[in-house]
Amino acid sequence: MPEPDFDAIVVGAGPAGCVAATLLARAGHQVVLIERGSTPGSKNLSGGVLYGRVLETVFPDYAAEAPVERRITKHTTTFLNADSAVSIDYWAKSLAKPVNAVTVLRAHFDEWLASQAEEAGAFLMAGVRVDELMVESGQVVGVRAGEDELRTRLVVAADGVNSFLARAVGLRGTPRQEQVALGVKGVLRMDPKTIEDRFGVRGGEGAAHAIVGDCTKGVAGGAFLYTNKSSLSLGVVMRLDDLIAKGFKSSDIFEHCYTHPGLAPYLDGGELIEYGSHLVAEGGLEMLGEVSSDGLIVIGEAVGLTINSGFAVRGMDLAIGSAIIAARLADAALRHGDTSAQALDYRQRLLGSYIGQDLKTYAKAPAFLHRNRLYSDYGMLAAEVFRGVFSLDTTPRQHLLKCAREAVRGSGVGYRKLLADGLAGVRSL
Amino acid sequence: MTAISVLPLNQRLALDHFDIDDGGSHILVNQESCASRSLGPLLVAVCPAGVYSLNGVGQVDVEYAACLECGTCFAAVPEGTLSWHYPSGSCGISFREG
């Protein structure tokens, strides 16, 4: 066998790949990080709330050094109807220190992450698309990119949600339509003072709004509205099976959300500067397929690692967490000269970690979020209860219980379904 | 509260930076299998960039240069309908924000 060119080839300079490359390079291995975008981050898009405590274990001062947008201290969850809305606001000083979450814009953030990998000694090859894995007698031995063949002891596939590399070698199947969602996003420029006034934050802190209901015309999923330094990230996320079933055009739903009267007070005057889209995995634990084979370890969203709890979308933190676990195992395997799947023992370790535990905790969330009533009936129901409370039209008032009872009766949901959904909700989220 | 206006799709796409792949389209439609299962309208609907359109002779046209590379179309249709891969290195969409 020809001598390998590198100890490890990492494909994909998203959060997963950059962190894996950094840690392997720090451990003294010869690492190349290959990215198809002309610069790292240029192909990547997310809502942008990074729950970054896990990143601190790799870059302790990331919140001060990386190009992060705002420290998120306020989370707002909104049921949005066509002409009413009910929100829950959570603000806490403690979210600022230690920094619990930040917003990021991936074109800037991933570029920084990749520069950290380079600083640690990894060799960055940007603008190169890996076409396929090279496999010899069942062992992954390298990658092919155009005419070039690069040989290695271990490939770390961090190529994101579409996961073409792992799929081509039969490690993963084609995701089912209900296991992916389409995100369509716009970035709107807005001056920082206006952002802070409108979102009720100060001093570089920021707010994250998660919205369900009419923002997606009732398509399963929701919208996000996140604050950056001097821009807003606005997007809709639509589960593919439901988008197809409802027959809407995805770009129309984006426009519907953008022009929604309930969001106008936040968006008014914002100048759209970018439009983009990306898939996101939604399958949770059920989607986690095979995660390694001889000479190959797959990390981040390429193994479907995301959790949608209904309140928060997590993908970047899990990508980073899986990269940390994989790098530790890869380091040991490279030292012992055995990178077989068995020696790597990645699946066990991943499932045994907090990531695996969170996946199990939220294992029933995808099924719960399939309940269609969440995307229309409940928003209307909640608004109806509050109408009973606030709409003082000189008719005699009723106690809250009676308001609620009448709202339930009027909504057509029925107590049994309400109770069943409520119980399922508290159990699965 | 009044609604605000949004740029139409073609003007939204015009905000983005694309480097066109000289190697040609990274998307190929199997017109026969697409037509036999009437998948054209589905492709038109799901793509957020309006890459797909139906032409006069019942075929699907592809404007690959506007592709945002999300892979939604590929995930939405049965295997064999589309050949879809990422554009060559450095080509296609480059997000400046992301």
Ligand SMILES: Cc1cc2nc3c(=O)[nH]c(=O)nc-3n(C[C@H](O)[C@H](O)[C@H](O)COP(=O)(O)OP(=O)(O)OC[C@H]3O[C@@H](n4cnc5c(N)ncnc54)[C@H](O)[C@@H]3O)c2cc1C
């Ligand atoms: C609309 C939307 C909103 C989201 N919101 C959030 C959020 O608020 N918080 C959160 O934590 N997560 C969020 N996510 C999820 C999050 O973006 C992903 O889970 C995360 O980016 C996964 O990281 P990764 O490193 O595994 O993959 P990616 O970030 O996708 O990186 C994969 C990299 O591999 C490169 N690549 C792919 N194929 C090849 C190839 N063949 N050759 C070379 N390079 C290749 C790509 O260009 C890319 O740079 C959101 C996702 C979407 C779509």
